[in-house]
Amino acid sequence: MTSLKIGINGAGIGGLAAAIALRKLGMDVTVYEQAPRFARVGAAPTST
Numbered sequence: 221m222t223s224l225k226i227g228i229n230g231a232g233i234g235g236l237a238a239a240i241a242l243r244k245l246g247m248d249v250t251v252y253e254q255a256p257r258f259a260r261v262g263a264a265p266t267s268t
């Protein structure tokens with residue numbers, strides 16, 4: 221597969237999961253995050 225340069229906006233769980241998956245496929249991925257620092261938001265993982 222051709223290596224693409226990919227930009228992902230947002231280092232949330234979705235952006236980071238996509239970045240990991242795309243890097244495993246050999247893509248050149250850069251994640252851009254607007255927040256000045258990382259911080260915990262929720263309390264615990266849940267599923268319904």
Ligand SMILES: Cc1cc2nc3c(=O)[nH]c(=O)nc-3n(C[C@H](O)[C@H](O)[C@H](O)COP(=O)(O)OP(=O)(O)OC[C@H]3O[C@@H](n4cnc5c(N)ncnc54)[C@H](O)[C@@H]3O)c2cc1C
Nearest residue numbers: 229230231232233234235252253254255262263264265266
């Ligand atoms: C108050 C609160 C509490 C929660 N508690 C829980 C919990 O206890 N358990 C649970 O399972 N889920 C919880 N959730 C839900 C969970 O946070 C979301 O489902 C999950 O974070 C969504 O992931 P995401 O990657 O789609 O988006 P997000 O986590 O929102 O990530 C998006 C990222 O993109 C960045 N961004 C946005 N626009 C730009 C831009 N233009 N350029 C660069 N970066 C950008 C944002 O700063 C953010 O970091 C909670 C949500 C909230 C709001």
